[in-house]
Every structure is written in structure tokens, then in C-alpha cells.
Amino acid sequence: MLSSKNKVIIYAQDSFSEKSAKTGIGFIRYGICETVAVVDRKLAGKTTFDVINGLPKVPIFESVESAKKSKPDADILLIGIAPSGGKLPPEWIPDIKTAINLKLNIVNGLHDFLENISEIKELATRQKVFIWDVRKYKGELIVANTKLLDWPVQIVLTVGTDAAVGKMTVSLELTKAARKNNFQAEFVATGQTGMIISGDGIPVDAIVGDFMAGAIEQELLKVAKKKYDFIFVEGQGSILHPGWSGVTLALYHGSLPHKLILCHRADNKYLKNTKVKIESLNQFIKVYESVSLPLRRAKVVGIGLNTYGLTSNQANDAIKKAEDETGLPADDVVRNGGKKLFESCLG
Amino acid sequence: MLSSKNKVIIYAQDSFSEKSAKTGIGFIRYGICETVAVVDRKLAGKTTFDVINGLPKVPIFESVESAKKSKPDADILLIGIAPSGGKLPPEWIPDIKTAINLKLNIVNGLHDFLENISEIKELATRQKVFIWDVRKYKGELIVANTKLLDWPVQIVLTVGTDAAVGKMTVSLELTKAARKNNFQAEFVATGQTGMIISGDGIPVDAIVGDFMAGAIEQELLKVAKKKYDFIFVEGQGSILHPGWSGVTLALYHGSLPHKLILCHRADNKYLKNTKVKIESLNQFIKVYESVSLPLRRAKVVGIGLNTYGLTSNQANDAIKKAEDETGLPADDVVRNGGKKLFESCLG
Structure with a gap:
């Protein structure tokens, strides 16, 4: 539109x-x-x-x-x-x-x-x-069924400790970085902002429960058939947010990712609008990996850290701390671009 | 109706x-x-x-x-x-x-x-x-927010290795067994069959993603305020089913259960309509416990085994095998009633 x-x-x-x-x-x-x-x-x-x-x-x-x-x-x-x-x-x-x-x-x-x-x-x-x-879904209502297994494209999903921590931004910057490295890469929007920005996508959180994963599967199949090297899927919500975790998991299982980038806002202590404490990045890595489907085990390969509001020094410290805690590459893509995190998707 | x-x-x-x-x-x-x-x-x-x-x-x-x-x-x-x-x-x-x-x-x-x-x-x-x-949801659309924490009632959710393994039946039999033991207990239906049977409830899988957990939270709050000892919530789907896992998790987090009964059909090897193998009961116990919210850790306390199609001897063997594998009480409530599994909810 x-x-x-x-x-x-x-x-x-x-x-x-x-x-x-x-x-x-x-x-x-x-x-x-x-x-x-x-x-x-x-x-x-x-x-x-x-x-x-x-x-x-x-x-x-x-x-x-x-x-x-x-x-x-x-x-x-x-x-x-x-x-x-x-x-x-x-x-x-x-x-x-x-x-x-x-x-x-x-x-x-x-x-x-x-x-x-x-x-x-x-x-x-x-x-x-x-x-x-944008959130009026007009696509077909079908139940997801792992059809993406038949396509060789690498699927990278951003997941979060919370909503509104920068998953869309990380996915967009990863797409840019992949293209700069001469890979065929596509960004798939799954929420209203990503859809408005890219002009296409699926409003996952506005679809009836039974058909959320099926909608994302259909959307990714369209892209996979065009033979991209990478599909970067915008994540939604958080697996431990009581309000939206169902959307998060439907998107996760519907998109059958190979790799996950865990996104986190450095100054965030509690999940949005709740009393649920964010314990640690490693807690989320463990939960996200434990709920991946047996037929395609997804691994967290990097941390997308949102350091909004921090000074440049504070941001670098926060990035270092996230790397020490998780043993994974971390970066703020708004400050530094998506290069480092994209490289973690290549392994 | x-x-x-x-x-x-x-x-x-x-x-x-x-x-x-x-x-x-x-x-x-x-x-x-x-x-x-x-x-x-x-x-x-x-x-x-x-x-x-x-x-x-x-x-x-x-x-x-x-x-x-x-x-x-x-x-x-x-x-x-x-x-x-x-x-x-x-x-x-x-x-x-x-x-x-x-x-x-x-x-x-x-x-x-x-x-x-x-x-x-x-x-x-x-x-x-x-x-x-039945699936036309006419309730309010709100985002869930852990309000059930304020109520002292014990919440027991049935969860499954798959869809259609007997979660509703186990919840109904647990409700019966609790009442027989002079507890105030209520069954909360979350799918069309349970709703038709009990005349009330929430069609979780037919609600727009963002509001599924909120709908179940509202429904349980209505019941909790009536001061029951136990609320038995009918589970949906499976946390590892690519089609419906989002519904499963929304229901889980929206209902904030204290205890889970894992339901399984003894002769089931693959998730319904998929190539996803059911590895073991312990795999599911691990995944279901790992995604519980930090502010109310849910434990699996028993196995609801559906032994449909087996002889009486085969059924007893299957129940024994499930108990040996998991170290938890197991039973087929259709054959034996809900007494044994209800006792596992008392601990």
C-alpha cells in the first residue's frame, strides 16, 4: 500500500x-x-x-x-x-x-x-x-506443518527478552549486512511496524490463535521459493511474557529457524507492564533453545543489545558484559550496524 | 446455550x-x-x-x-x-x-x-x-497480566504431548475426584468441546493472538473470585506442535498454573499431522517446566495416560512404564477415574 x-x-x-x-x-x-x-x-x-x-x-x-x-x-x-x-x-x-x-x-x-x-x-x-x-489479516487460515524443511535457505529469527527491545531493527540491519556481503537476503515483517516499513508481511499477533504459525509458514514459503540465502524474520514479544508469549511461540515454530539472535534492552529489569523479572540472558537462551522443535534445533548465535540512553562508554561496557555472560558475540546494531551479528549467523 | x-x-x-x-x-x-x-x-x-x-x-x-x-x-x-x-x-x-x-x-x-x-x-x-x-469469542480483548497471583486458589492445567490425547477428559475427571473429596472445584473449558459440555468457557484457539492469554486470565479470575479450592483448566494442543504451540503457551501463561498434569496417548509416536517425533515423556516435562513464568514455577505432578485401544493388561503395563520413566504417578482416568491423579495434585 x-x-x-x-x-x-x-x-x-x-x-x-x-x-x-x-x-x-x-x-x-x-x-x-x-x-x-x-x-x-x-x-x-x-x-x-x-x-x-x-x-x-x-x-x-x-x-x-x-x-x-x-x-x-x-x-x-x-x-x-x-x-x-x-x-x-x-x-x-x-x-x-x-x-x-x-x-x-x-x-x-x-x-x-x-x-x-x-x-x-x-x-x-x-x-x-x-x-x-495493517493488522487486518486477509490471507488464508491454515494450520502450520513444517513445510519449510524442504527448502535449503537459512532462516534467522530474532527473539527477545521482552517486547519493544529492537527485534525488528536487528532483523533489518542483519538483512542490510547480508546484502553488503553479497548474499541474497530478505527481511520478513511479522508486525505492523515492520509491515509498514517494508510494505509486506504478516500481522501475526492479530491472527486467530490456531492459524498464526500457518500464516508465517505460508509467508516464508513464498520467500523461500525465490531461493534466497538468508531469510531474516522479525520476532515478536517474549517467550516469558504472560501477555504475548503465545504469539512468540507460534512465530518461532511457524518459521522453523536455524538460528536465533536474542535481543535485549540493556536497562530493562522487568517485562513490559508486568512484575516478571528478567533473570539473565542465559535464562532466555536456555528457554528459547529448549522449545525449539526436535526436527530443527535452533541455537542462539548472538545477542542484539539495545543500549538506548547509555553513553558510548556505557554501551561498550554493556556489550562486553553481555558477551562475557553468554559467551556469544553481542552488539548494538543502531550504533554499530549489523556486521558483527551477521557474521555470527554464518557459522 | x-x-x-x-x-x-x-x-x-x-x-x-x-x-x-x-x-x-x-x-x-x-x-x-x-x-x-x-x-x-x-x-x-x-x-x-x-x-x-x-x-x-x-x-x-x-x-x-x-x-x-x-x-x-x-x-x-x-x-x-x-x-x-x-x-x-x-x-x-x-x-x-x-x-x-x-x-x-x-x-x-x-x-x-x-x-x-x-x-x-x-x-x-x-x-x-x-x-x-461456540468458537465465536464475544468477550473483552485485553492483554494478560498475572492478576491471578492475588488469589489463593490452586490452579491445575492439563498439558499434552499432542492435541486430542485426553486433556479435557483428565480435567473433568480431576474435577469430579476433587468434589468427591469434598473440595470446592471447578472445571474451566478452553475449547469448543469443553464449552459445549460445560456450557461455559473460552475458545482460546479462536481468539486473536495478542488476546488469548488475557481471555483465559479473565475467565479464571471470575472463577477464582468465587473462592474455589481448585480450578482445573482444560489444556490445548502441545508445546512442541508446530501448528498450535502458540495457543498452548498462551493458555499456560494466561492461567498461571501451580501444577501440570501431562497427558499422553500411549500409542502415539508422532505429533498429529506432522513428522515431529514424540521423543519421551521426560522431554515434555522438561520443556513444559522450563517455559513456566519465574513468578510461579509450575511442576508436572502426574501423567494422564490415554490407553485407548489397548487391552486391560497392556494398559496396566503402559501405566507402569510411564511411572517408571518419569517417577510420577500415572493413570488412565477413563478406565480408573481421577482419584490417583487428583491425589498427586494435593502434595
Whole structure:
């Protein structure tokens, strides 16, 4: 639904922070087209460079109107947040209607579908703009059955100690690094942000339980048949998160990975929104390896460490500590690129 | 949707066998109301007693018409199969329409909803009968968050080496045994058959991934607040089944069990419809215990062995073998009742 020619306004009213605007920030960093503006009245006048480390200078506006006025060639409004539960804040509806009246197409990764709100759907039809409800799965509903075993491609899945620790980013950087090394490599998105960024993929957490693994298997089979050397699959959630572990395991078993990269945020002590303590990286390595299917035992081969908020020295210390603890190569791909972790996938 | 006064015809055209009619057989054995007839033209003239070990003598008819003619007080047609993927065989639609025209209400546990077939929905409205699409989840969509920790009730979850090995049956027999021992105990259904049998529950495998664990948490909280001693939760699937493991883990983490009973079918070598070998009971015990949440470590305390098809001597040997292998109490609850396994939950 997106092409390289689109110009995007990211809507994150009162919410453009590293914590809540995962989708928007991921899109600015890796999206297939340019982000020309962000909407957040609390940060109006600043740029995304001022707010989030390492981002380009995209101007922030106080309203949809002011953003569109300043960037008249913008044609997409992208809902930039990904809250737990994926609910649409109802107070956003007037702004979404304003955007449609300004002829902006809407891209929405929330569990709440805009197409189900009749006034929005009717308005979009009238204004001749499209609505892409990214999490509305329209593929076939089938049960997974290890058909990937027949294909020689190497499958690398990112897994996490928690949600929102950087699995998508690591997968994207691994794909880049593999291509730089002249391998045929493909990134497979499994969540709304990855799908918006890459324009394709499967919204695993929005599919009915019985068919999650089957959906990812079908998606990977499509890619495997094109004879890639590597498929890098974006992981979801955490095997020990009480809310989302089912999604994590369905994706794991549906994708039948050879290798796992364990992603972790260095300053994270408890799983998102819970009292569940993160004991150690080795605990997660043990659990992830123990639940791999007997017919393709997956090994953790590297640690994708997210050192956001640390100084450069602190980050290097954290990377060293993770390597000492696990005996595996570790790196922060946002700081250092995916080269080191990709090399751990070659062994 | 069902009460003890209903009279049920089970529809399993060409399918009434131990392998494919799990829902129908479970209902005959444990349902809250009487089954007065089964439809399967291949077995017409026999009774369910002739076909399946230990069932009462319910007559089998060749058609819906002949069943209803012979049992005019029947008021429910229950779709008696539970195939992988839960698809409705399209050739059954004419018989379902016939049943509605004969004023039978329809109970359907498949993933395909009858209410979505407009001609069936319209006919049911016209004939003033109800359609209960059991897997249509109508509860709240929320993310699970370990709220069960606040309640002192003992939670026992059945887990399996595979789907269709007897988890529901073990949970029902444990509930019976607990009540016989004067404990307040409740069975919580998590799949279509258990829901039809008990009249309540959650269709976990039919809920969108992100909200499966939250749905089971909500359901158990309702029960926990009534101050039971034990909640016996019907398990689903298998942690190592590539198709359904996500459902299994969501249910496990959402229900925060103290104890697990591992269910296994003695003659089962490979996971249903796959090439995945079942290595040993101890392999499963290890994996199930390794993925329990750190804030409530679950232990496997007994083995629910399904010895269907074995002679009495072979069954006793298989039970002994399972006990020797695992060092845990094992029993077949269909042959011997739930007493022995319930005692293993008391420790």
C-alpha cells in the first residue's frame, strides 16, 4: 500500500517518545518512503533529531492542519504509536477525519480497525483516499506443518527478552549486512511496524490463535521459493511474557529457524507492564533453545543489545558484559550496524 | 446455550470414529444433557456402544430426518467433529438446513461460523431456532497480566504431548475426584468441546493472538473470585506442535498454573499431522517446566495416560512404564477415574 514516492506525516499526538512511538520512529529510520512531518503538540517547533538519538531532522507540528499546510505534498497520515492492546485513543478520531478531509490516506497499525468505524470509512470513500488497516489479516487460515524443511535457505529469527527491545531493527540491519556481503537476503515483517516499513508481511499477533504459525509458514514459503540465502524474520514479544508469549511461540515454530539472535534492552529489569523479572540472558537462551522443535534445533548465535540512553562508554561496557555472560558475540546494531551479528549467523 | 433438559442429536456424517468425532464422543460421555441419537450413515443401525469403548447405547441413524423421526423430542443438532483447521465440510450444509427446517437448534464448534452463512442465518431466524457458534469469542480483548497471583486458589492445567490425547477428559475427571473429596472445584473449558459440555468457557484457539492469554486470565479470575479450592483448566494442543504451540503457551501463561498434569496417548509416536517425533515423556516435562513464568514455577505432578485401544493388561503395563520413566504417578482416568491423579495434585 506504500511506495517509495509517498510522503508521510506521522501522527503521534502527545506521544512522540522513544517509549510509545515505536512505529513512527521505526518508520523514520527504515521506512520505504520519506517522512516529511510529525504531529505532536507537546514537541511542536522541535525536530525528531532533537527528541530521539540518531534520527534525521523531521519537523514536528502541533496539528495535522499545520503539518499538511507546511508540507503540501504529504499524502499519507501514519498512526505512529503501538500501545499494548493496540487500542485507538477515541480522541484521535476528529484528527483522523481532518486528515481525510485534507486528502491524506491513512495507515493504521492498531488492533482497532478504522474501516470498522462507519463514519471514517464513508468519509474516506467520499474523499477518495485509502485506509490501510495493517493488522487486518486477509490471507488464508491454515494450520502450520513444517513445510519449510524442504527448502535449503537459512532462516534467522530474532527473539527477545521482552517486547519493544529492537527485534525488528536487528532483523533489518542483519538483512542490510547480508546484502553488503553479497548474499541474497530478505527481511520478513511479522508486525505492523515492520509491515509498514517494508510494505509486506504478516500481522501475526492479530491472527486467530490456531492459524498464526500457518500464516508465517505460508509467508516464508513464498520467500523461500525465490531461493534466497538468508531469510531474516522479525520476532515478536517474549517467550516469558504472560501477555504475548503465545504469539512468540507460534512465530518461532511457524518459521522453523536455524538460528536465533536474542535481543535485549540493556536497562530493562522487568517485562513490559508486568512484575516478571528478567533473570539473565542465559535464562532466555536456555528457554528459547529448549522449545525449539526436535526436527530443527535452533541455537542462539548472538545477542542484539539495545543500549538506548547509555553513553558510548556505557554501551561498550554493556556489550562486553553481555558477551562475557553468554559467551556469544553481542552488539548494538543502531550504533554499530549489523556486521558483527551477521557474521555470527554464518557459522 | 444448553441446559440439562435439551435432547441432542450428534451429527457426524461418515465421521463417527474415535479419531475424528472428538466433540461428539466427549459430549456423549460428559455433556450436561442427554444425547438421544447420532447421525452417520456408515454406522446406521449400530449404537455408539458398538463403535466406541465405554460409551452408552445411543442409536446411530443414516440421516438427520430418520434420527429426528425416531427421536421427536430432540431439539439440538450438535456438529460432532473437530478437524484440524476447523473447516465445515460444505457438503454438510444441506443437512444443516434440513435440521433447521425440522426445528432443531444448531450447536457448532468449528472455526467456520454458521452465522456467517447468510442462507443458514436467515433460515434459522425464520424457523425460530438458535445457532450457537461456540468458537465465536464475544468477550473483552485485553492483554494478560498475572492478576491471578492475588488469589489463593490452586490452579491445575492439563498439558499434552499432542492435541486430542485426553486433556479435557483428565480435567473433568480431576474435577469430579476433587468434589468427591469434598473440595470446592471447578472445571474451566478452553475449547469448543469443553464449552459445549460445560456450557461455559473460552475458545482460546479462536481468539486473536495478542488476546488469548488475557481471555483465559479473565475467565479464571471470575472463577477464582468465587473462592474455589481448585480450578482445573482444560489444556490445548502441545508445546512442541508446530501448528498450535502458540495457543498452548498462551493458555499456560494466561492461567498461571501451580501444577501440570501431562497427558499422553500411549500409542502415539508422532505429533498429529506432522513428522515431529514424540521423543519421551521426560522431554515434555522438561520443556513444559522450563517455559513456566519465574513468578510461579509450575511442576508436572502426574501423567494422564490415554490407553485407548489397548487391552486391560497392556494398559496396566503402559501405566507402569510411564511411572517408571518419569517417577510420577500415572493413570488412565477413563478406565480408573481421577482419584490417583487428583491425589498427586494435593502434595
